[in-house]
Amino acid sequence: MKVQTWIAEEIVTPEPTTFELVRCPACTQVHFVNRSSGKLLGDKS
Ligand SMILES: [Zn+2]
Structure with missing residues (x-):
């Protein structure tokens, strides 16, 4: 199973009003997760 393994250093601090922290x-x-689009931050696929 392919999983995305982001680390904290790769995550640009998002706007708290725009993004929500979720446990995967x-x-x-x-x-x-972008609240407006529902997509994971950094997901380019
Ligand atoms: Zn995950």
Whole structure:
């Protein structure tokens, strides 16, 4: 299973009003999700 393994240093601090922290069940880490688009921050696929 392919999972995204972002580390904290790769995540640009988002606007708290625009992004939401969610815990990912796939990799048990937390990700930022864009509230407006529903996409994960940094997801380029
Ligand atoms: Zn994840």
